[in-house]
Amino acid sequence: MATHLVWFRSDLRLHDNLALAAACRDRQAKVLALYIATPEQWKTHGMSPRQAAFIERHLHGLRESLKEKGIPLLFREVPDFAAAASEVERVCAGHGVSHLFYNYQYEVNERLRDAQVEKQLKEVACQGFDDSVILAPGSVMTGNHQMYKVFTPFKNAFVKRLQEDLPDCVPAPEKREHPATVKDIGTLKLNYPQAAFSETLFAADEKTAIDRLRQFCKEGAGEYEQQRDFPAVEGTSRVSACLTTGVLSPRQCLNRLLAEQPGALEGKRGAVWLNELIWREFYRHLMTYHPELCKYRPFIGWTEKVAWSTDKARLKAWQEAKTGYPIVDAAMRQLAETGWMHNRLRMIVASFLVKDLLIDWREGERWFMSQLIDGDLAANNGGWQWAASTGTDAAPYFRIFNPTTQGERFDKKGEFIRQWLPALAEVPDKWIHTPWQWATKEGVTLDYPQPIVDHARARKETLAAYEAARKA
């Protein structure tokens, strides 16, 4: 009898899991599952303690639901990816595995690890799947078979492909006719710093994740376009942590969206949310074709020459939500306390770090990774390179957000600001974005810092620094 092994990585779910479904297709085969924790590697990648807690919780849930299907989930810990390859080999040898199934990860180290595994497993048939994307990297290319560098033509080609052929979801596996048993299942515990996450904000099991996705697609996706920019409103899906860790698949998002909002592919209700899913794909495809993006390299070469500020105190003020710009500080508090930040705010704080403080975007990229529950290399890098104007199809370098007017536009009455900065609770709406002016006028002392930079001056300095780099 064949023994199939499913190696779980960032695909922690039962439903619509291509590797798992393929492993279960032969009803006679015994199926085992494996998860390998690699704490040293995660440290190098800067994974956040919140994401670690999220992964551990979902691994427990996955182990239970796989067990009900007659599939034991083995848990192993090794330091890093190099050791993971040998561990897979050991598990295969120890359990007489004939076939290995896994879903691709597109980051550089992950790809090297998988190549190593396939090389080492001489007697085992290995099969990988493009599971964490709606369409596989390489399947949406220009007429010259190049990866698109600009989002809109990529999106148009992507939508056209979907209109021709929509990728279905595969069902969760049925209970095995021959359940597998193992003696060495392994105690499931991640040996990595962890920080508790809110189960109200982030689904703690697969069923809740699916239910919330359904609810959002039904009730939220149609209004998304009007609501998505206002952080005080619950206007976005909050599925990012589930997508990053694979508790949900992007195909589930797409199919659920189209079930609830059937005009989304034709640009009608729901199309703007679909757009966001395609941004996620764009960055993943891009990273596959430009592996240097995994190595802190900018897309636009000349931006390497920008003379960044090395002012550690400024960086610390940004990290600790003490910049004196309320919308920036409220956003950084949201990040610190929940591990998540609203997309509009990610753009504002990223722009502020790079273009008001002139700090290297890679400092921001690293800090986000160390804090985010949804930290995802491709999306995070894409977002930072967009904000810093170092990426492909990024904001032009002379486009610099004014943090005060951004606050006024997207949190007019300061509801979001007051939620995260209680020190500003008493500041009237009119002054909520410039509380220092109100404090001076009223002769009040606020437990809140003065702005650490003058935006107008900072803007000029940043423009000069970018222009000097461009000409260098």
Ligand SMILES: Cc1cc2nc3c(=O)[nH]c(=O)nc-3n(C[C@H](O)[C@H](O)[C@H](O)COP(=O)(O)OP(=O)(O)OC[C@H]3O[C@@H](n4cnc5c(N)ncnc54)[C@H](O)[C@@H]3O)c2cc1C
């Ligand atoms: C500087 C910066 C850093 C970012 N870092 C990350 C990150 O580490 N992980 C991450 O998942 N997203 C990141 N994003 C993208 C975006 O902010 C989040 O995906 C979004 O805020 C998550 O909330 P949501 O699930 O409610 O999103 P929704 O608005 O409901 O969108 C649905 C899904 O689409 C995808 N998506 C939405 N916007 C983007 C985008 N601009 N780029 C790529 N995918 C997108 C996400 O998977 C998201 O869950 C970053 C954006 C910026 C500007």
